[in-house]
Amino acid sequence: MFDAIRGAILDHRLAPGTKLREVSLAELFGVSRAVVRSVLARLGHAHLVELRPHRGAAVATPSLEESRQVFEARRAVEEALVAKVARSAEARDVARLREWVASEQAAYARGDERDGVRRSVDFHRRLAALAGNAVLARYLDELVSRTPLIALAHRGSAPAPCGCEDHLALVDAIAARDESRAAALMRAHIGHLEAALNLRPRTPPQSLAEVFGRAPAGR
Amino acid sequence: MFDAIRGAILDHRLAPGTKLREVSLAELFGVSRAVVRSVLARLGHAHLVELRPHRGAAVATPSLEESRQVFEARRAVEEALVAKVARSAEARDVARLREWVASEQAAYARGDERDGVRRSVDFHRRLAALAGNAVLARYLDELVSRTPLIALAHRGSAPAPCGCEDHLALVDAIAARDESRAAALMRAHIGHLEAALNLRPRTPPQSLAEVFGRAPAGR
DNA sequence: CCAGATCATCTTGTCAACAATGTGGATATG
DNA sequence: CATATCCACATTGTTGACAAGATGATCTGG
Structure with missing residues (x-):
């Protein structure tokens, strides 16, 4: 239930x-x-x-501030996770990650966007699992779970799929054991996600005059 | 309740x-x-x-692995928090932090260790509050709440109070707006905490022979 | 004398009814 | 006619009792 x-x-x-x-x-x-x-x-x-x-x-209807905080938390958590994975991942794990990204690309290529998005989200979960830290993995799971709600509440126009290229670059950095590059890429990737959601205030101090298209003195 | x-x-x-x-x-x-x-x-x-x-x-009786993961999570979360505070803290906030550290020292100085530990923990909470990210602050709160339990389950000998010097150095780094130094200090500080708890395996694959002080063939 | 199974007891999981609180509409009033 | 008050309804919070599962002791058989 x-x-x-x-x-x-x-x-x-x-x-x-x-x-x-x-x-x-x-x-x-x-x-x-x-x-x-x-x-x-x-x-x-x-x-x-x-x-x-x-x-x-x-x-829940996450506020803009809340949404931004969720993304900031994702940056903190996922940078740590990806850095740890880059430090400790074995060749087999990297190969599986690469396969997974390929399956993402395949889903998008055949036009199944729903499946693609789901696989993209799962990529982050799998990455978290590889880090071997249950605490951080659970936080990440909570954060990515909140993301679709944020997308629905504040999206601009695009459905904002996770960019597969970013994921591929991440896997490459992990394969190269380049901890700091992996972290930087993750930070950039989450920045892309946030930007794709058009998370700027929808006109935050949205004045009533603007809404009704008339000057306040008008009446 | x-x-x-x-x-x-x-x-x-x-x-x-x-x-x-x-x-x-x-x-x-x-x-x-x-x-x-x-x-x-x-x-x-x-x-x-x-x-x-x-x-x-x-x-709960946190396992050793779990305890280590909690500290790793604290590193990730608190580094991000302290970096953000170093970026955005105002002079008044820094002054209040400094006062708080002084009150910690006072508590320890007068021998009230219970109050000192409580204030030391609260220092981390106050730092988190200053960062202005409710999501990360809640994670931190959960993590520091789990720490006493870890201490009780796996402490070596010392009661492991939060070192006030570390806190003072952190405040200095924040006051200097030195984001990376603050993060590094925080990482070191949590390392100290973890070390003080003597979180190495208490003899983890604790062999029965060791426990009873006789060779397995003996009887 | 010891091992395994059985059963009583205790603890948790679930349910339906009662009490308290918030919500919306109708009514009275300035 | 607009505003404030009151009341009935709906929904949540809480209580006590019932059913399902686990724990531990007792009993039987080897």
Whole structure:
């Protein structure tokens, strides 16, 4: 059930802000409200739903500031992870990573963008797994899980797929055991992701005059 | 109630491995089992208690590998945090940090080690708060919360207080806006913490022969 | 005397009902 | 006519009891 709701949010089948009423979910999944409550608590802790006391649960709508902080956290975590992988990865691991990037490219090449994006995200997870640090890997998992929600809430126009070229370059740096280059590439890659999401304020101090297209004195 | 149990674990009043039975806690705090269950779930997510299905909750006993991963994660997170603080901190913030370190030193000087350790930990939290990234700050909070448990489970001999000199040097680097020096100092500082905990395997493949002081053929 | 299986007991997981709180609409009033 | 208040409804938070699973002792057989 947790995975079902999580998947629905990640696949953009549940829009941000959608209220998640306990009774509806309970009868929908054929379970009691208690377990629904438990699942919602877990989703809340993963920041996929927002829980406000006495006011129910809703699919999270990450603010711009929050989104930027998530990307900044990704930079910190993934730089450390990729550096460690570059330090310790074996040839077989590198080969598997390369295969995976190829499968990404294949997915995009045949036009299956959904599968491509999923594989691109999984690339980051696999990289994290190779680092052999469960703590950082879990943080990364949480952060990448929040990313689709951010994309939906603040995307400009493009669907923003993970650039495969970046991934390929990363694998090359890892294969060359070039720790610092790998970290720099990762930093750049996450910068690309963030830029592709058009994460600038959508007109942040969005004045009312601008919205209604008239001067404040007008009336 | 969450804070009560959390505090008890952090203050070493609840030893690792202690079983936390739901009914006991329920009648102890005068609440229902449902809320106990919710609290335990939260503690489990914070990795302060270990939750095994149908087998109850117990105060977590972090393994050596896990402990090392926590410190590695702290390096990644805190380096990023301190670098950002060095980039953006204002003079007033730096002054307050300096005051805080002074209060640490005062606590140690008057022999109040418990208060000193608490203030030392809080130094890291305050630093995190100054960085202005709620995501990373929360990760840091989780990581430092796990540290006392690690200390209790694997400490060598010393109680391992946070070295105030390290903190002072960090503040100096921040004041000088020297991002890379601050990061390096932080890395070193966490290294000191880890070393002080004597986190090497306590004799990890601890052979039985070693334990009983006789050769395996002996009998 | 020891090993394995059985059963009582305890603990956790789940459920349905009760109480408390927030929400929206209808009503009264300046 | 706009605003503030009150009330009914809906939703969440909490409680107690029931069912499923695990733990440990007892009992039987070798």
